[in-house]
Amino acid sequence: MLCKRSLQGLRQPGFQTLSRRFLSVTHEDPAPGTTTANIVDQELGNIIGVYARYPLVMSHGQGSYLFDKEGRKYIDFTSGVAVTSLGHGHPEVARLAGDQCTKLVHSSNLYYNEPAIELSSKLNNSLAQNSKISTPSKIFFSNSGTEANETALKFARKAAYETNGEGKSQIVYFNNSFHGRSLGSLSITANPKYRRGFEPLLPGVVQATYNDIESIKQVINDKTAAVIVEPVQGEGGICPANAEFLVALRKACDKFNASLIYDEIQCGLGRSGDFWAHSIVKDQASPDIITVAKPLANGLPISATIVSSKVAETLHAGEHGSTFGGNPVACRVGSFCVDELSSSKILNNVRKQHNTLTSRFAEFTTKYPSLIRGYAGRGLLLGLQFNQSPTDFINIARKQGLLLLPGGNNNTRVLPSLNVKDSVIADGLDIMDDTLKHLSK
Ligand SMILES: Cc1ncc(COP(=O)(O)O)c(C=O)c1O
Incomplete structure (x- = not known):
């Protein structure tokens, strides 16, 4: 009983x-x-x-x-798959969303957007204090984890192209990874169950073994544009990365001038016990790009691709975009969520x-x-x-x-x-x- x-x-x-x-x-x-x-x-x-x-x-x-x-x-005990980190029916989430809806739901990316600017400065400040991503970081907003990773792949490729020209485009990912369902993000998602029937996927992607430093030495080289890794794997089976593994990834990326991407879509924004899951390695393995989504607005659709200034400098007007990205309602709620989720x-x-x-x-x-x-x-x-x-x-x-x-x-x-x-x-x-x-x- x-x-x-x-x-x-x-x-x-x-x-x-x-x-x-x-x-x-x-x-x-x-x-x-x-x-x-x-x-x-x-x-x-x-x-x-x-x-x-x-x-x-x-x-x-x-x-x-x-x-x-x-x-x-x-x-x-699911939190909508790591989304409703502040619980359901949160009164302040409801109040802010309601208030913003009466003011402005959408105005397009033709104009400046205060809620998006406020949220981006909160995320950038938090990274500067806790993670030492090469500051100042800059942000692109989209609407789902998949899109944030798709954006990260594009931005990493652009950074490699701008610094090394064509040919430096390879992406390294890991066994048991989950990065999303679009053709790009699916290409770096390991589980064959999700890929079957949708191939051929992105060329130039290479799988290595999670938490295995030897395996990364074999795949990262001067053709590598980026390495993408979850600091704690979620979907593929709960598995935290060792600090030494992340440090080794950083060193390999430095050696070959590749971008290190942390996918913190499931493990980030407080869920790991630290606001940034990778902050356990502090400045020894700072990323070039971080992606976050799920709990960023406690259930309203939003995601962010956060890049170092070095990557940001390689991107120019017209090279990427999203109709809904930076939605004022989601961003207004997001600012509150970042304050709460980073609180002691x-x-x-x-x-x-x-x-x-x-x-x-x-x-x-x-x-x-x-x-x-x-x-x-x-x-x-x-x-x-x-x-x-x-x-x-x-x-x-x-x-x-x-x-x-x-x-x-x-x-x-x-x-x-x-x-x-x-x-x-x-x-x-x-x-x-x-x-x-x-x-x-
Ligand atoms: C680590 C990670 N990356 C990316 C995604 C994809 O996010 P979305 O379903 O919002 O596109 C997920 C979703 O579970 C995830 O856990």
Whole structure:
């Protein structure tokens, strides 16, 4: 049976306990004829089926909780895939977005844009203080992580072209990487599952082995324009980069005059426990380009490609652009998010909740060795690694009111909001424990 605490506020009237043998399943998938089933049917006829969705329709969220159309409450340990770092329904996010909507939603990139300038100066100042990217850095705004990486590849190629002419265009990426779905960013995304059917992709891309210094020596040379790396790999299986590996990448890029690109789209902006995930290496491995997106405006679409002054100098009017990039609503909210996500209140909470989660994960590893291989990650970008696929675990936890994410290499990703409360973490961990107990029988 579930322990009492994990059910507080989660068991909803009208939902039966369907499996008394092991667990109290309070959130069974909605039956035919329910509101949810009808919405699912409508989607099937209208929207391309590229998403393998769970049979849930979310109606609203509050803090670390989501509520579905059937009125059921879930603990959200996904944060919309590392997006809603300040939780759902944040009053200041709503206020700023509403206020900006009444003033100016869009005016195009023909004119100067105050919210974008304010946000860019906050990001640039933070980098100057914490990361030592060759200052002053400069920013290009777009709308998704994929676009930010696509932009990074273009800018790195342009910098190589301006300094070395044609022929210096090779891009190095790593196994288990995830950088997006456009043809360019897909070319540097390792998982063959995402690439199949879309090839040929970008020529001149070379894969190396993550955290393996020897492997980079074999692929980085004077044809290399850029190396792109996630300081903590997310999608491909939670795996933090070693500091020595990042330093070796920096040295190799310096030797061959290539741009080092950090993709901090999932691991950046506080999620790792530091505002910039790469700041653990400080000025020993400063990047030339950084990409951020997901939590930058807590769910409004926005991304940024941040480049060193050296790269910025190689770019001129008309060489890149985006209709929506730098959208005033997203940027206005983004400025607030940067202030909050870089505050010691949030970063201390990330470290505290990291400790609570990982000490229970250590317990799970000892208690359930047939299921759990171990755990890894930084801050609130954590992976509980199973011996086999965690699909059953994730499905059963969901039916008990806890939302979790799959990740590569048999990981269950645990990504709560960065302002998550102690009691929510405790409840989520209890549900995980109950689910593991059930599966270990
Ligand atoms: C590290 C990383 N890069 C890029 C992307 C692509 O971002 P988007 O889905 O916003 O295009 C993701 C998305 O999960 C990601 O985790």
